[in-house]
Amino acid sequence: MASSWTNNDAIRQWNISTTRKAMEASAKDGDFAKRHLVNPVLLRLLGDVRGLRVLDAGCGNGYFSRMLAEYGAQVVGVEPTEVMSAFAREKETESRQGVTYVQADLTRLPDLGGLFDAAVCSMVLMAIPDWKPAMRPCVQALRPGGLFVFAVVHPAFEQLWGSRREHGEYRTRRYLAEYEIVGPSASDFHRPISAYLNELVSLGCRLREFAEPGLDPAVAAAAQPGIAGIDGYVHLPNFLIVSAEVAS
Numbered sequence: 001m002a003s004s005w006t007n008n009d010a011i012r013q014w015n016i017s018t019t020r021k022a023m024e025a026s027a028k029d030g031d032f033a034k035r036h037l038v039n040p041v042l043l044r045l046l047g048d049v050r051g052l053r054v055l056d057a058g059c060g061n062g063y064f065s066r067m068l069a070e071y072g073a074q075v076v077g078v079e080p081t082e083v084m085s086a087f088a089r090e091k092e093t094e095s096r097q098g099v100t101y102v103q104a105d106l107t108r109l110p111d112l113g114g115l116f117d118a119a120v121c122s123m124v125l126m127a128i129p130d131w132k133p134a135m136r137p138c139v140q141a142l143r144p145g146g147l148f149v150f151a152v153v154h155p156a157f158e159q160l161w162g163s164r165r166e167h168g169e170y171r172t173r174r175y176l177a178e179y180e181i182v183g184p185s186a187s188d189f190h191r192p193i194s195a196y197l198n199e200l201v202s203l204g205c206r207l208r209e210f211a212e213p214g215l216d217p218a219v220a221a222a223a224q225p226g227i228a229g230i231d232g233y234v235h236l237p238n239f240l241i242v243s244a245e246v247a248s
């Protein structure tokens with residue numbers, strides 16, 4: 001771990017910085033990037049989830065748990081912050097999709113009622129300073145042959161949008177070191193791609209797919225000129241999405 005942050009500090013920061021307005025704005029299917037780049041890949045990698053027991057690890061406001069429930073999965077969403085888990089439970093009370101939300105830190109998971117067929121951990125691991133003890137329980141929660149899918153901000157292109165806006169090209173100064181990236185609401189923590197992949201291997205997982213989605217140029221054109229620098233998403237991958245299988 002490269003920073004002085006503890007996992008509790010990070011959770012506290014998410015709890016303080018997350019507004020009701022932001023949760024409402026992304027409650028249906030996330031934000032622009034999730035809609036166009038992350039969700040379609042996660043859903044494709046998870047495949048047909050009908051009847052499957054799926055863990056949404058670090059579910060935030062629960063939007064992806066609700067999407068999975070719409071596709072017929074039995075979903076347990078785990079989220080450590082009071083503010084986001086309360087919002088997710090509120091949505092469940094309104095829509096009664098049968099999603100179970102549990103307020104917990106991934107590094108200290110309570111009994112979630114048995115093994116899962118799949119676990120998704122979307123945009124969470126780079127938000128956790130000491131992340132390995134959070135990835136491990138996601139894998140251990142799976143049945144033999146179960147699928148683990150995770151998405152992170154791509155470690156090689158983290159400042160993509162801002163850098164394209166400022167310089168008209170992508171620039172980075174550091175890749176190999178681990179460091180904190182101060183974000184608009186909460187901090188992320190950079191580590192190289194090899195750190196994530198080697199940890200997966202050490203947990204006994206077999207890599208199935210490594211996805212680096214780019215934005216459809218037509219979607220970028222339709223968003224212009226409203227979103228300056230958006231063309232960066234067409235040419236470079238801002239997200240790294242990995243699917244892996246637990247040994248049978």
Ligand SMILES: C[S@@+](CC[C@H](N)C(=O)[O-])C[C@H]1O[C@@H](n2cnc3c(N)ncnc32)[C@H](O)[C@@H]1O
Nearest residue numbers: 014058059060080081105106122123124127128
């Ligand atoms: C960028 S948000 C992503 C949330 C959600 N998966 C989504 O895609 O909208 C990062 C999430 O990681 C959660 N998180 C941070 N530390 C965590 C931990 N130790 N265990 C579980 N979740 C954590 C935060 O509370 C926040 O909900």
